[in-house]
Amino acid sequence: MRIDLLPTAESIVPAELAGRIAVVFDVLRATSTIVTTIAHGCRRVVPVVAVAEAREVAARLARENTPVLLAGERGGQKISGFPHGNSPLEYPPEVVEGKVLVLTTSNGTRALNGAADGAHTVLVGSLLNARAVAREAHRPGRDITMVCAGTQGQSSLEDTLAAGMVVLEIMELAGQDSSYSNEKTLSPDLSDLAVAALYLAQAYRDNPRRAFDHSRHGRKLLSMGLAADLDWCASLNTCQVVPVVKKEGGYLFIENFSCV
Ligand code: MLT
Numbered sequence: 001m002r003i004d005l006l007p008t009a010e011s012i013v014p015a016e017l018a019g020r021i022a023v024v025f026d027v028l029r030a031t032s033t034i035v036t037t038i039a040h041g042c043r044r045v046v047p048v049v050a051v052a053e054a055r056e057v058a059a060r061l062a063r064e065n066t067p068v069l070l071a072g073e074r075g076g077q078k079i080s081g082f083p084h085g086n087s088p089l090e091y092p093p094e095v096v097e098g099k100v101l102v103l104t105t106s107n108g109t110r111a112l113n114g115a116a117d118g119a120h121t122v123l124v125g126s127l128l129n130a131r132a133v134a135r136e137a138h139r140p141g142r143d144i145t146m147v148c149a150g151t152q153g154q155s156s157l158e159d160t161l162a163a164g165m166v167v168l169e170i171m172e173l174a175g176q177d178s179s180y181s182n183e184k185t186l187s188p189d190l191s192d193l194a195v196a197a198l199y200l201a202q203a204y205r206d207n208p209r210r211a212f213d214h215s216r217h218g219r220k221l222l223s224m225g226l227a228a229d230l231d232w233c234a235s236l237n238t239c240q241v242v243p244v245v246k247k248e249g250g251y252l253f254i255e256n257f258s259c260v
Helices: 030-039 051-063 108-116 130-137 157-173 192-204 208-214 216-223 227-233
Strands: 002-006 021-025 044-048 068-074 100-104 121-125 144-148 243-248 251-256
Touching: 002 157, 002 192, 021 108, 021 130, 021 157, 030 044, 030 100, 030 108, 030 121, 030 227, 030 243, 030 251, 044 051, 044 108, 051 068, 051 100, 108 121, 108 144, 108 243, 108 251, 121 130, 121 157, 130 157, 144 157, 157 192, 157 208, 157 216, 192 208, 208 216, 208 227, 216 227
Parallel strands: 002 144, 021 121, 021 144, 044 100, 068 100
Antiparallel strands: 044 251, 121 243, 243 251
16 A cells, blocks of 8 residues: 655646545645534535635525535635635534535635545545544555645645644554654555655644644634634544545535445
């Protein structure tokens, strides 16, 4: 088994994901929000790239009498005219239960759509569900690509960290001792970026929240008064859900893996 890591949504080449499991991360905040909504009983999340398309999809679902929430963010702010934003704290069970969330974000929903263009299976990863995702992704005979959304074409500390946490969990499932003392024969076979992510995860494992203080996007969200979002997104392994991307009628949607 090989594990590779892509640092940004822009680095996705769909053909290179063929036959692979892709795990997509946009820890601050799109994939943490998706994991939270699914854990809180949301029926589906529809990840959309463009604002206009999100409005259209939500309007179509409403015409079909589907209970729908239109949500999204640009520059970290709720989109003008959208009732909901991209904060995981906006979505307690009483808000999302049984609903379909149509979501468009700056980087995360682009990464999800890009990965779904090529990969065999696309899972939604975050710190919240790192261990649960590792258990689903660790399948004999399938290579894995950790797809970090990054921020506007730049790699981000928090996505690389979460990808590293999943790599770390997979190494444990594969029986590797945590000192990685026999690195010459590391199995699974890790790309250099995956090794870097693994060591990053070791560095922040006891306090992932600190990584957000060190990251550009984390500091931006803090300056916008969103410390509570960061606290929520930093809770390691508190969710058991593994959202998976599916396709229907030309649209992507995301449901909990156990619904497959
Ligand atoms: C994104 O997709 O770029 C993010 O989720 C931005 C954010 O809301 O913090």
